Amino acid sequence: MHAIVTGGASGIGRASALRLGQRLKITIADRDLAGAQKTAEDICASGGSASAVEVDVSHRASVAAMVASARKANGPVTALFANAGINRRAPVDLIREEDWDLMMATHVKGVMLCCQAVLPDMVAGGGGAIVNTSSDFAIMGVAGNATYTSAKTAIYSFTKSIALELAPHKIRVNAIGPGPIDTPLLASGRSSGQHAELKEKFARLLPLGRMGTPEEVAVVVDFLLSEKASYITGQLVHPNGGQLMW
Ligand SMILES: NC(=O)c1ccc[n+]([C@@H]2O[C@H](COP(=O)([O-])OP(=O)(O)OC[C@H]3O[C@@H](n4cnc5c(N)ncnc54)[C@H](O)[C@@H]3O)[C@@H](O)[C@H]2O)c1
Helix, strand or coil: CCEEECCCCCCHHHHHHHHHHHEEEEEEEEHHHHHHHHHHHHHHCCCCCEEECHHHHHCCCCCCHHHHHHHHCCCCCCCECCCCCCCCCCCCHHCCCHHHHHHHCCCCHHHHHHHHHHHHHHHCCCCCEEECCCCCCHHCCCCHHHHHHHHHHHHHHHHHHHHHHHHHHHHEEEHHHHHHCCCCHCCCCHHHHHHHHHHHHHHCCCCCCCCEHHHHHHHHHHHHHHHHCCCCCCCCCCCCCHHHHH
């Protein structure tokens, strides 16, 4: 069994790769090759089997090369965690067209390209499992973050539709909707003061009284990609501290 984890150099992807590496061969794919190599080395140091590959998930040729390299190193792909992501926050009147295009290319097109690229192995192998990283923000409105929320809603919608298409092939497709998780992405574009303020706000407002950790998301990813989740497909599962209940 072999999983590709995109965005595996950092945050949620790294924590998920480390956890999945306890039971699967892992290909860590990221535009940050050094970071991906570090995650792969850490998995191997714990007795697992992993390799790293550089990818830009928003480019078809790069994604095709990622899957070819992954297959060569670790055999046919049986699981995918399509997770790479960025953020560009701005109120609606200040959204820049190039930021909108980059966000849609990274998140929406990136997830689509990665799902497409692993399908031949999964169909030939008689099944598989995919988890796409969406967000609580797929459902909630968030002032000042409309580009990101739009991308995450699209990923959720894409996940549901392809879950229907791929069920006959025994390929399960789910999405995760994390709440605020303490990673470099959450800190990006914010001063250390703003980041500290945000932490304090979550401590005050979230039902569970704190931000989540990447490891708390990795548990959910591991479950959804495992046989334990054999009757779950097309769902958005929320490790979110109770931020959103619906
Ligand atoms: N941190 C949160 O609060 C939170 C909440 C909900 C959803 N998410 C989502 O979780 C995912 C992981 O985010 P994180 O918080 O772990 O952030 P992170 O910045 O720690 O990790 C993101 C990784 O994606 C990689 N990446 C970015 N663009 C890429 C591209 N085009 N091709 C390949 N790799 C690329 C980065 O190099 C990085 O290693 C993202 O999709 C993010 O939107 C995060």
